[in-house]
Amino acid sequence: MTKSNLSPCVHDEPAPHSLAFKILEEQLKTSTVIFPGSKAYADTTFIGNLLYQSQRPVIIVQATSIPDIVTTIAFCRANGYQLTLKSGVHSYAGYCLNEGGLVLDLSALNGVAHNPANDVVTIQGGALWKDVYSLLKGRDLRLMIIGGMCPTVGVGSFLLGGGLSAFSRKFGLGCDNVLEMIVVAAEGEIVTLSNKEADQKRKDMFWALCGGGIVAVAT
Numbered sequence: 402m403t404k405s406n407l408s409p410c411v412h413d414e415p416a417p418h419s420l421a422f423k424i425l426e427e428q429l430k431t432s433t434v435i436f437p438g439s440k441a442y443a444d445t446t447f448i449g450n451l452l453y454q455s456q457r458p459v460i461i462v463q464a465t466s467i468p469d470i471v472t473t474i475a476f477c478r479a480n481g482y483q484l485t486l487k488s489g490v491h492s493y494a495g496y497c498l499n500e501g502g503l504v505l506d507l508s509a510l511n512g513v514a515h516n517p518a519n520d521v522v523t524i525q526g527g528a529l530w531k532d533v534y535s536l537l538k539g540r541d542l543r544l545m546i547i548g549g550m551c552p553t554v555g556v557g558s559f560l561l562g563g564g565l566s567a568f569s570r571k572f573g574l575g576c577d578n579v580l581e582m583i584v585v586a587a588e589g590e591i592v593t594l595s596n597k598e599a600d601q602k603r604k605d606m607f608w609a610l611c612g613g614g615i616v617a618v619a620t
């Protein structure tokens with residue numbers, strides 16, 4: 402018999418609660434900071450793929466507002482921490498975690514709104530497709546959207562990767578149906594980009610978001 406090379410899933414060693422993290426915690430208006438050693442930490446870092454399960458971010462911020470996301474990005478830039486976003490946890494290679502950096506968990510930002518006047522759907526960055534499907538199904542069974550075949554895939558990351566739907570042959574990729582995106586950029590600025598941009602730079606940014614498969618990293 403050979404010994405397994407898999408790292409054990411150890412999530413119970415408390416990391417040093419340094420002063421910097423405490424200051425970040427105080428700066429966040431409504432979001433929660435999760436430290437290693439807690440059940441919330443073990444739950445939030447569980448990704449199902451044992452190959453990558455052993456990645457241990459130094460802290461997790463469970464974001465509940467855009468200003469808190471801006472604050473967290475500024476903290477990572479100022480203190481040199483890698484920043485990784487997490488929403489639907491469907492990346493097989495565990496891209497929603499990192500080792501020794503900060504994870505920004507977007508799962509609480511899962512609001513979805515449907516405007517019946519124009520059938521435009523507004524979806525927050527941490528929503529899953531099931532959040533969207535259940536809202537639309539509750540309104541009108543004829544409403545459909547170019548979403549993921551798996552209901553627990555994150556909407557934001559699906560669209561950033563293009564997004565292949567069961568309806569794509571007729572209606573294109575998920576990203577072909579996006580009208581507007583609000584993005585928190587690396588410097589912390591909030592940028593709203595639409596599919597009607599005239600300025601070439603903004604047009605290119607929107608194009609890059611439609612399939613560029615962005616993985617947010619701030620150092």
Ligand SMILES: Cc1cc2nc3c(=O)[nH]c(=O)nc-3n(C[C@H](O)[C@H](O)[C@H](O)COP(=O)(O)OP(=O)(O)OC[C@H]3O[C@@H](n4cnc5c(N)ncnc54)[C@H](O)[C@@H]3O)c2cc1C
Nearest residue numbers: 486488489490491492496497526550551555557558564565
């Ligand atoms: C069972 C299964 C079914 C799938 N079905 C489909 C399908 O039908 N069609 C299809 O096109 N793809 C499908 N995929 C692929 C899926 O769209 C991608 O793996 C997607 O990146 C998963 O996103 P997530 O938020 O669920 O995962 P996560 O692991 O949470 O995130 C994936 C990556 O996106 C980043 N990220 C997360 N949220 C955001 C955000 N709001 N803004 C910026 N970056 C973010 C993370 O940092 C990470 O790098 C499927 C995958 C699985 C495992």
